[in-house]
Amino acid sequence: xxxxxxxxxxxxMAELFRHNWWVLALxxxxxxxFGILAFIWPGITIFTLVLLFGAYALVNGIFALVVxxxxxxxxxxxxxxxxxxxxxxxxxxxALIWPxxxxxxxxIVIAAWAVVNGIAEIAAAIRLRKEIAGEWLLVVAxxxxxxxxxxxxxxxxxxxxxxxxxxxxxxFAFGILLIMLGFRMRRAAETLGGxxxxxx
Numbered sequence: 092x093x094x095x096x097x098x099x100x101x102x103x104m105a106e107l108f109r110h111n112w113w114v115l116a117l118x119x120x121x122x123x124x125f126g127i128l129a130f131i132w133p134g135i136t137i138f139t140l141v142l143l144f145g146a147y148a149l150v151n152g153i154f155a156l157v158v159x160x161x162x163x164x165x166x167x168x169x170x171x172x173x174x175x176x177x178x179x180x181x182x183x184x185x186a187l188i189w190p191x192x193x194x195x196x197x198x199i200v201i202a203a204w205a206v207v208n209g210i211a212e213i214a215a216a217i218r219l220r221k222e223i224a225g226e227w228l229l230v231v232a233x234x235x236x237x238x239x240x241x242x243x244x245x246x247x248x249x250x251x252x253x254x255x256x257x258x259x260x261x262x263f264a265f266g267i268l269l270i271m272l273g274f275r276m277r278r279a280a281e282t283l284g285g286x287x288x289x290x291x
Contacts, residue, residue: 111158116273118154121147122266129259137194137251144197144258145186148204152179171218175211178204194254195247201258202243209236228275232268235261 125147129135155176182204186192192200212233239261243249249257 112273112276114154114158114273115276116270118151119266119269119271119273121150121154122262122269124266126259126261126263126266129255129262135255137192137197137254138190140251140255140258141186141190141192141197144201145183145190147183147262148179148186149183152176152181152183155179171211171214175208178207178211194251198243198247198249198254202240202247205236205240205243205261209233209238209240212236228268228272232265232272235265235268 125143128143129140132139153176155172159173159176182200185200186197189196210233212229216227216229216233239257243257
């Protein structure tokens with residue numbers, strides 16, 4: 092009975108990802124843009140970085156919730172995805188309402204967000220492993236996120252410039268992985284019957 096339930100959840104999650112590939116791609120695009128801005132913004136301050144991260148985390152969380160709640164009511168049992176989305180939104184709100192936080196505080200907030208987000212991505216990939224090709228991209232993204240968070244926890248007093256480069260590099264790489272996964276889901280949808288994404 093449990094196997095049947097797990098298979099049903101896996102099927103519905105795979106279908107959800109395929110129908111909403113564009114949301115995955117948009118999450119990736121937001122991460123890439125965040126990473127690029129962190130790299131190219133001349134003399135970026137911690138204050139500006141906090142606001143950028145807050146905006147990105149909020150957008151990332153909202154997009155993740157869109158994926159979850161565009162599914163039929165009977166399939167809305169994606170606890171890991173919803174939890175990760177809520178944590179991302181919470182981290183974004185904290186950053187936006189506390190833009191004057193210190194570099195140390197920012198490191199802790201981003202580290203906690205990265206670890207939780209990574210765990211949620213890996214949990215989703217485990218659900219998808221038998222249903223789609225390319226779930227490894229979600230695993231790699233999740234592992235990268237966790238390792239990034241751990242690295243920040245182990246180096247909470249890194250300099251502002253190093254912090255900017257770390258965050259920018261992670262966001263860019265994470266975004267590329269999500270964009271690749273999004274387009275893999277698009278191809279999977281077309282292969283299974285020419286499913287068109289429903290934007291509205």
